[in-house]
Ligand SMILES: O=P(O)(O)O[C@H]1O[C@H](CO)[C@@H](O)[C@H]1O
């Protein structure tokens with residue numbers, strides 16, 4: 001990492017404490033709503049929401065279609081927190097800032113993180129509008145050293161050298177497939193490999209061909 005930026009444990013804790021003192025919800029699940037999925041948060045019951053600009057330490061959303069709001073509430077009886085809008089590196093945020101909310105959620109007791117995003121499909125058989133469940137990823141930024149985990153390690157958040165072989169939970173992936181079958185939309189859902197690039201430009205034709213040959217099924221700009 002070339003940036004010397006660091007965020008101390010206290011800063012994450014301050015934000016987590018502020019949120020916990022401003023909501024009665026104690027979510028175990030966090031959902032990041034990508035482009036086009038913000039309306040999911042509007043369906044939560046017993047809602048309480050905060051504009052990112054009112055939350056101490058939180059970065060700000062600058063992308064159209066990302067409301068910039070943290071919504072707490074119940075989804076099918078489960079307490080959860082939804083990000084209506086995420087932070088991207090192409091907006092000018094450091095990678096540490098793009099991932100800031102995740103560590104805050106961890107400190108609030110969240111155990112399951114569901115990430116969603118808009119992406120470009122490269123796989124044969126993956127049509128615009130289909131849903132791809134991420135089974136593995138290629139982090140092109142990480143491969144060249146641009147990683148939010150670079151810098152001094154905070155052991156309270158995890159080990160210095162985290163294993164990545166099981167980072168997308170198999171049980172949750174199977175559950176999602178099962179639910180798609182029950183809903184009669186299994187034909188629109190498949191598993192695949194996601195690649196993260198910096199954006200904000202979409203890929204050239206040559207880049208898309210290269211990614212496809214490398215085994216990438218969908219490409220996007222979310223970390
Ligand atoms: O759902 P999000 O994160 O916005 O994902 C994708 O959609 C936007 C481009 O259309 C980019 O922000 C890209 O990252």
Ligand SMILES: Nc1nc2[nH]cnc2c(=O)[nH]1
Pocket residue numbers: 118119120121197199201202203219220221
């Ligand atoms: N990089 C990238 N991000 C996207 N977000 C939505 N579509 C795309 C795409 O085709 N490429």
